[in-house]
Amino acid sequence: MEATASAKYLRGSAQKARLVVDMIRGKDVNKALAVLRFANKRAALGIEKCMRSAIANANEAAEKANVTIDPDDLWVKAAYVDRGPTKNRRRVRPAPQGRAYREQRHFCHVTILLSNDERAAAKEAKGKKSVAVKPAKLAESKSRKRGGAVAAPRAKRATPRAEARTSAEAQPEKKAKRTAKPQAAEPKASEE
Secondary structure: OOEEEEEEEEOHHHHHHHHHHHOOOOEEHHHHHHHHHHHHOHHHHHHHHHHHHHHHHHHHHHHHHOOOOOHHHHHHHHHHHEEEOOOEEEEEEEEEHHHEEEEEEOEEEEEEEEOOOHHHHHHHHHHHOHHHHHHHHHHHHHHHHOOOHOOOOOOOOOHHHHHHHHHHHHHHHHHHHHHHHHHHHHHHHHHH
């Protein structure tokens, strides 16, 4: 059985509320409530109220269906945060040199889905051995070639010793060229 609850127009941005919701997704209800109670975030209070509302909705739906449900068996199947409006919550902050910065204060909408069904990941883990799956994935990822700049061959760097050798070899050639120029100029002058 599944039950949902949503809390609309909570103060605070959706980005900050998502940090809290990410901590409780996929956990048991009791663990999630403990996390929300001791989370050091302002959004945690509104999300905790939404969680308690979802638990109450699950109990109510079970009573209507004439089914018994244990709240301890519930877990957070899905939880997400949507962005709310900022209309009529625009404020102005004073800024230097007589200017003003416009500030938007945000709302967000939180939705939580609880379920007492057995988790799909737990079923797969019982049916298959997870040890056999991991090496195949590792072998597959190692055999894949990476594209882009990563796959391009790199130019070999010359070591400092090799650079010193090449510069030492180049110096005698330069000296020979310098001495060769005046010798070539002398015969021309003698011929005239």
